[in-house]
Amino acid sequence: MATRLTVNGKQLNTDLPEDVPLLWVLRDEFGMTGTKFGCGVSACGACTVHIDGEAQRSCQVALGDVWGDVTTIEGLGTPDNMAVIQQSWLDHQVAQCGWCQSGQIMQAASLLAQNPTPTDQDIDDAMQGNLCRCGTYPRIRAAIHDAASKIGG
C-alpha cells in the first residue's frame, strides 16, 4: 500500500513497508541524500530532519508514523539560496568532514525557531545529541549565535 509523505513541500509516494525508518525512505527511495546515516540508534543526530517544524531523528520515525510535513536540509536552502543559518555556517567555516552537519544545522534551525536568542546553556541543551567526530563544536556555537543575531535583527 502506498504511503504519501509531504517532503519539502512536495507530495511523494512510496510502496515501502511502513516500518522502514523515514531516514531510509528519504535516502534510498527518494534519493534525498542530504540527510545522513550515522548510528541508526538515535545516538548521533546525523539524520535530524524537521517534522512539522520540530527536530526529529529520522532513523527512529517509522514511515507509517510520520505525523506531519517533513523538511530536510535540501528544503532549508540551496547553494544559491541559503537559509540564514546555512549562511552563518558558511561564514564561520564550520564543516570539516561535514557528514554530521546536515543534522547539526537542522537541530540548530529547530532551536532558533523555538528560541530566537539562545544562551550558551540553551545551545548545550539543544545540541548535545548531535555528535561531531571532527570536533567542530566551537564554530557551530559561533554560527548559531551569529544566525540568532541575524534572524533577530
Added chain:
Amino acid sequence: MANIRKIARRTFLIGSAAIVGGAAFGAWYVNRPAENPLKTPEGGAAFNPFVLIDQNGITLIAKHVEMGQGSRTTLAALIAEELDVRLEDVRVLQGQPAQAYYNSALLGELVPGNGYDRGGFAHALGETLGVLGKVLNMQVTGGSSAMKDGFTQMRLAGASAREALKDAAAARLGVAKSQLKTENGQVIAADGTTLAYTELAAEAGQMDLSEPELRPASEWKYIGKSMPRVDMAGKVTGTAQYGMDVRPEGLKFAALRANPKRTGMTKFDASAAETMPGVEGVYDLGDAIAVVANNTWLAMQALEAVEVTWGAALYPNETDQIFARIEQGFDLEANSTMRDDGDAEAGAPTGSLAVEAQYKAPYLAHAAMEPLNATALYTGDAMEIWSGNQGPMLHRQHAAAEAGLTEEQVTLHTPYLGGGFGRRGDFDYTSYVARLAVQMQGTPVMLTWSREEDMRHDFYRPGALARMKGAVKDGRAVLLDGQVSAQSTTVQVMKRWMDFEVGGPDKGHVDAIFNAPYAIENHRVRGYHADVDVPVGAWRSVAASFNAFFQDSFMDEMAHAAGVDPLEFRLQHMREEFPEGAACLEKVREMSAWTGSTPEGVGRGVAFAYSFGTPVAQVVEVVQQDSGIHVNKVWIACDMGTALDPSIIEAQMFGGMVYGLSAAIYEEITFSNGEVEQYNFPDFDATRMHTMPEVEVAILEAQEHLGGAGEPGTPPIAPALANALFDLTGTRARELPLNKTFDFKY
C-alpha cells in the same frame, strides 16, 4: 619498472640507510615525469596533472582526498596563487588513481633522525626517500603530509600553466610576453586587451612548458590567508556528495555482516532472510554475508535473520589475555633503540631521586561519522567503483584483484569522505563491494556497514604499555629510560596494503617519545613489537597518540618529584634542544596566564608533543562541577612553519585535540570471546557540545620546514588532561580512558 619495485621491496628496511640506497638506485625512474592522467579536452589543454582548462572553464585537481582536513582548498589555493585565478571561479576535482598523484612526503617521515633538528642534509634525505612513494604507487592521504607534498609542486603546476597561457597570448597578439600580465583567469595586455584563459587554452596547450620561477612570499595573495573552503557550500546544504550518496542508475542497496572474530565463516543459513520484505538476494562473500535489497534498512533487517557460524579469532579471546601478550613484548628483543644518550642502563645516578611508572592505553576505533560503504558496477570487462578512500591506487588495485581485472579496467571515484582518521586507508570495504559486484554483473550495488559493523570491524589503534624509569636531581631530569610495547601499526599496515615484510627499527612505533625534544643526560627509548595479531591500523597520529601520553605524563611526574613547576620543567629541558618547541610552551603559558597554582576546584595541566614535523603545546583547565569534572578550556600553540591557511590550521588543531580528548576520557575497545564488545556510540562516546571545552589556538611560524596539521593536535591532549586531573585531585591516572579513574560531567 617491475624490477625496480622488487628491488624497493627487498631493500625496504624502514628507518635504516638501506632504503636510501633503494631510492638512489631508482633515481632514473622516479625522476621521469609520470604520465598525465588528464586527457586533453577538446578546445583546451591539460597542462599537467593538476590544471585543465577548456572553453567550459578552469579545473584544478586535488591530489589528496578531502576527508575534512581542508587540503582540497589549500592545494587549490597553491595552484591558484601562481595561476592567477580566483577559487570561486574554478572547479576543484579529486584526482583519479594515478601515479602522477603520488605522495612525495609520506615516506620522508621514515628518514633516520628525530625530525626536529633536521638540518639541510637530513631534510634533503627525507625528500629523496619521499620519491620512493612514486615507485610504490603511494597515492595516499595520510601522515599529515599533504602540504609538505604539495607546497612546491602545486605552485609549479600553476605557474607553468600561466606561462604557457602568456606564451599563447603573446603569439596571438604579436606582442612581447614581458608586456603581458595575468589576473583572475585572464591574460591582460599593455593596451588593456584581455584574453580569457578559457579561449587561450587550446593554443597554450601547444606551447613548450618551461620551469618557471615561483613568486616570493611577499607577493602572495592567497597563501597565508584564510580561504573560504571549496567544499563548504555543499556541506552546509546537503549537496556535497559522499560515498554513501552516489546513486548510479538502477542502484541496489546491500548491507554487510562480517565475522566479528575476524576470520572465516563455516556455514550460514539465509532461508529466513531470503523471504523478508525488499530482499533480492543473499550473497556469500567468503568471510561475510551481504543481503541485497531495494532499501539499505531492509537489507540490514534481513541480515539479522541470517544464521552464521563464524571461525575462531586468531588473537586471544579476552582483553586481559591480549594485554598479557603486550606485556610479554618487553621480554622480546627491542625492535628499536632510537635514542640512547649517556648511560641509561646504569639507572638512577648517585644522589638522584628515582621515579618509576607504568602506563596503559587501550585499543581504539576510528568511528568516523559516515559508516564504511562503497559502491560498484561490474560489467564483465570493467568495473566502476565509488569509494571514499585515503589511497585511490591501493583501493583500485585490490578491487581489480577481487574482480580478476587489470587496474586499467577499474575506474575508481573518490567522493568526499565522511571522516577518515586513517580508517579509510584500509581497503576492506572496497574489496567487499568488488566481491559482491562481480556476483551481480550489470547491476550497480552499494554496500553499507551498520555502525555496529563499522565499530566491530575496525583496524584499531593498538593497545600499548609503557615502562618508564627516570631520576631527578637539583630540579632537573638526569635519567629517562622509556620502553613501549604494542603491536606495530607499520608492520601490519605495510603487509596488508602492499604485501611488504618490513624489518628494521620501526620509527613510527616510538614517534613522540624517542624524539620528545627534551635534553636529558641519560636518555634511552626502546620500542618493542608485541607478538599479537589483533587487526590494527593508522589512527589519527598513530603511535604518537599513546606515546605522548606516556612521555608527557611521566615528564609531569618527574617535574613534581623535582619540585619544579611542570611547564617550567619542560622548558628547562627544551629551550636549547628545540627552541621552536619551547616557543610553543612559552606561548601557551602566556595565553593561559599560567601561574603554576590554581584555586580550589580548578586544575591545570600542560603537555607537549612533537609529531609529523609539528610541535604542539597544550594547557588544559578542568573544573569540579556538581555533575562531575568538566574540561573547561584548552589553549593550544603550534608551529608548522609557514601557515598556509590559518583558519584551516586552527580547525585541525582544535579538531585534532577533540579527537584525542574524546579518546582520553571515554573511549576503549575491549574484547570478549574474540569479539569487540563495543557496538555503537552509546558504548564508545565522544566529546559533545555540552562537554566541549572552550579553545584558543595560536599559530607560530618559526620553523624552517613545513610541518603537518591533521594529526599533531591529537597527541598532547591525553597527557595534558591527565596532568590537569592530577592537579585538581592529587590522583595520578596512568591508564586511559580517564573515566575509569574520574567522574566526568555527562
